Amino acid sequence: MQATLLQSLISGKTAWLQARHVVLAQNVANADTPGFQPRDLAEESFDRLIDRAQRRTTGIELTRTDKQHIPAVGTARLDGDGRRVDGFETAPAGNSVILEEQAEKMQQVQLDHELTTNIYAKMVKLMKTAIGPGT
Structure with a gap:
């Protein structure tokens, strides 16, 4: 069975x-480390997520049935970019991790993860409904 586009998007988001x-937990773990700068992951744009998810599924390419359609081209990176985050405060030791932040x-x-798992659960329920009784 091959993954659908939605399953691929959910997997990527998760x-x-x-x-x-993990990155945020490392920030918290290094809250007292002198000179440590917090990091965060940049989220991919929606267009790049769709493009990557389409390639991850069956390898099906979008077909242009009309020359006026926008072509499906471009490459997507697999991960978000790691980036330094400028903190609002800096401790005397040069650490700018703010635990509240x-x-x-x-x-x-956590909220995004709950949303993603709820979408997945609803998708599974919809598939079971489509298959019919006895599942």
């Missing part, structure tokens, strides 16, 4: 959320 959670970001990761 992997990105997991990677971001990291906790807020981790809460957003």
Whole structure:
């Protein structure tokens, strides 16, 4: 069975959320490390996610049935870019990790993960409904 576009998007989003959670946890773990600068992952644009997800599924290419259609071209990177985050405060030791800020970001990761898993659960329920009784 091959993954649908939605399954591929959900898988990619979940992997990105997991990677971001690890980066944020490392920020918290290094909150007392002198000179440590917090990091975060940049989220991919929606267009790049769709492009990558389409390639990850069956390898089906979009066909232009009319020359006026926009061609499906371009390449997508597999991961979001790591980037330094400028903190609002810097400790005397040069550390700019703000625990409240990291906790807020981790809460957003949790909410996004719940949203993603709810979408997946609804997709599975829809598939079961489409297949019919006895499943």
